Amino acid sequence: MRVIYMREIVILSLVILMLWACGKEPDCDLGTPQSSITVNFYNSEDSTALFKKFVRVTERNSDSVFYNSSDSLSSFRLNLDPTADRLTYVFVSSTSVDTLSLSYTTELEWLSEECGPSFFYDQLDVVGSSYTYDLVSTFIDNAIDENIKIYN
Numbered sequence: 001m002r003v004i005y006m007r008e009i010v011i012l013s014l015v016i017l018m019l020w021a022c023g024k025e026p027d028c029d030l031g032t033p034q035s036s037i038t039v040n041f042y043n044s045e046d047s048t049a050l051f052k053k054f055v056r057v058t059e060r061n062s063d064s065v066f067y068n069s070s071d072s073l074s075s076f077r078l079n080l081d082p083t084a085d086r087l088t089y090v091f092v093s094s095t096s097v098d099t100l101s102l103s104y105t106t107e108l109e110w111l112s113e114e115c116g117p118s119f120f121y122d123q124l125d126v127v128g129s130s131y132t133y134d135l136v137s138t139f140i141d142n143a144i145d146e147n148i149k150i151y152n
Contacts, residue, residue: 082106089101
């Protein structure tokens with residue numbers, strides 16, 4: 001009788017361990033890096049948020065369109081390209097065409113067997129702009145609310 005209880009406990013323990021091991025999914029979102037930067041527009045006279053209306057915002061050497069709307073926005077999230085270390089964004093309004101050229105470093109890191117590789121970006125720098133700007137943060141991270149301030 002005692003052997004039967006012990007065998008049932010062992011079998012039940014093995015079943016619980018197998019279900020726990022098979023049901024556990026990796027948490028890949030925690031290690032996923034930020035692959036975009038935030039650009040905010042400000043009024044050059046009083047440094048308040050400036051809502052701008054653009055015809056479109058694109059990356060110069062790509063078909064990527066980041067913004068194509070009639071809405072006025074004061075903030076943009078611009079995606080970075082892991083295959084390049086420099087990008088130029090083009091801001092087209094009804095009265096002007098402005099550019100913002102950036103450089104950054106890209107590093108491929110292996111997160112884990114379950115999550116695979118991912119690109120990490122760092123050392124953001126403005127290498128040219130038709131805007132007056134402040135580089136607020138050279139780090140590219142989820143915790144950063146603003147990378148570049150543009151005054152217009």
